[in-house]
Amino acid sequence: MRGPSTWTMGCSVMTPARWLLVLGTSALLTVALLVAVRFAGPPKASRAEAFAEQGPAQKLEAMWAAPDFAFVDDRNVTVTRQALVGKVWVANFVFTQCRTICPLLTSKMVQLMRRLPGVDARFVSFSVDPEHDTPAVLSAYRQRWAADEPRWTLLATTQATLPQLAAGFHVTATPGAAGDLDPIMHSGVFVLVDKQGVVRGVFDSEHAADFQALERGVRVLAGEPGRVVDEPTDAVSLYHALSCASCHENEALAPKLVGLVGSKRELDTGIRVTFDDAYVRESLLSPDAKRLRGYPLRMPSYDGLVSGAALDTLVSWLLRPGSAVDAGSSPVEVAEDPVCHMQVRVTADALKSERDGGAVYFCSSHCQRRFDDNPAAFGR
Numbered sequence: 001m002r003g004p005s006t007w008t009m010g011c012s013v014m015t016p017a018r019w020l021l022v023l024g025t026s027a028l029l030t031v032a033l034l035v036a037v038r039f040a041g042p043p044k045a046s047r048a049e050a051f052a053e054q055g056p057a058q059k060l061e062a063m064w065a066a067p068d069f070a071f072v073d074d075r076n077v078t079v080t081r082q083a084l085v086g087k088v089w090v091a092n093f094v095f096t097q098c099r100t101i102c103p104l105l106t107s108k109m110v111q112l113m114r115r116l117p118g119v120d121a122r123f124v125s126f127s128v129d130p131e132h133d134t135p136a137v138l139s140a141y142r143q144r145w146a147a148d149e150p151r152w153t154l155l156a157t158t159q160a161t162l163p164q165l166a167a168g169f170h171v172t173a174t175p176g177a178a179g180d181l182d183p184i185m186h187s188g189v190f191v192l193v194d195k196q197g198v199v200r201g202v203f204d205s206e207h208a209a210d211f212q213a214l215e216r217g218v219r220v221l222a223g224e225p226g227r228v229v230d231e232p233t234d235a236v237s238l239y240h241a242l243s244c245a246s247c248h249e250n251e252a253l254a255p256k257l258v259g260l261v262g263s264k265r266e267l268d269t270g271i272r273v274t275f276d277d278a279y280v281r282e283s284l285l286s287p288d289a290k291r292l293r294g295y296p297l298r299m300p301s302y303d304g305l306v307s308g309a310a311l312d313t314l315v316s317w318l319l320r321p322g323s324a325v326d327a328g329s330s331p332v333e334v335a336e337d338p339v340c341h342m343q344v345r346v347t348a349d350a351l352k353s354e355r356d357g358g359a360v361y362f363c364s365s366h367c368q369r370r371f372d373d374n375p376a377a378f379g380r
């Protein structure tokens with residue numbers, strides 16, 4: 001018969017002695033956990049994101065001091081936190097080989113700079129890929145995105161100091177070591193830092209209201225009043241100023257936008273839609289409503305970033321007749337990246353490795369490297 005001092009766990013019956021042992025072990029584990037939490041502080045990886053979730057309601061209160069750092073930038077100049085004292089700055093975290101979220105984040109950073117013309121602020125993109133992103137690589141990246149922007153600094157971090165930097169900003173930045181299954185994990189937040197080096201806000205650039213709050217925050221802290229941003233009036237200039245070209249002229253990232261009017265586009269749901277006025281407008285304002293098949297990267301929303309007139313100009317330009325580079329009428333061939341399981345397009349320049357069973361396709365060279373290091377881990 002089972003008395004009050006015995007306990008059934010699975011198939012085993014617990015005697016009082018074993019019960020005490022379990023109690024003692026769990027007490028020890030609890031103490032160990034509490035000590036670990038105490039030393040690690042609050043769960044740092046998510047702290048910045050937790051602030052970002054407050055959205056545009058943030059009051060620009062002092063949060064914590066930005067961490068110290070000294071990194072070489074894309075112009076081979078060493079930039080330190082100290083050197084930025086006296087400037088308002090905005091930080092984000094990217095890596096150049098990333099084909100998923102980073103182009104989206106960089107396009108937002110570039111839009112932020114363009115919306116703050118003449119404002120004495122700095123924009124700092126920390127690379128979370130110390131191994132690959134050298135100053136020369138970052139310099140080439142700048143050329144693709146905003147060659148002409150002196151206020152933008154791209155910093156090459158080091159393996160030894162990246163964890164400290166990430167902890168200091170309370171963001172995640174875990175470079176994948178060889179053999180890891182995940183690509184580099186990093187936070188997509190934008191951190192606003194004041195002239196004294198104190199963090200005053202953390203924003204999720206993907207929400208239009210947050211992005212606008214970030215822009216306002218820079219102006220408030222820099223003490224520079226808002227002014228109307230000069231918007232180009234012709235479509236081609238808009239296409240470049242709004243970073244459309246940085247993604248859409250690189251077929252590995254996004255489709256060419258020529259000669260598509262009237263063609264059928266295949267969505268990730270398998271549904272086919274016509275490339276017309278309504279579809280193009282929706283692509284610009286609510287890009288997640290209809291996702292084109294085979295693109296791991298998401299298109300940024302331009303809701304709130306362009307005037308109605310600029311939107312009309314762009315839409316009618318995108319609907320112009322032209323020779324089709326990709327008529328989109330034939331079904332799109334896509335393959336699954338075995339590492340991150342994203343759907344990627346099978347194109348001539350797609351990243352691939354040859355295996356006995358045929359070609360294997362990847363969303364990024366990180367996934368490819370991970371696969372090549374140990375194909376068996378991915379069942380090949």
Ligand code: HEC
Nearest residue numbers: 103104107242243244247254255265283291292295297299
């Ligand atoms: C950060 C990269 C990026 C930027 C910047 C960008 N796009 Fe896109 N765009 C994409 C990707 C990726 C897709 C396909 C995936 C999807 O549908 O979300 C796409 C899809 C589109 C589509 C639908 C295309 C089709 O073939 O059906 C249109 C139209 C479009 N973008 C227009 C623009 C315009 C205009 C701009 C500039 C105002 C722009 N994009 C800026 C990445 C980008």
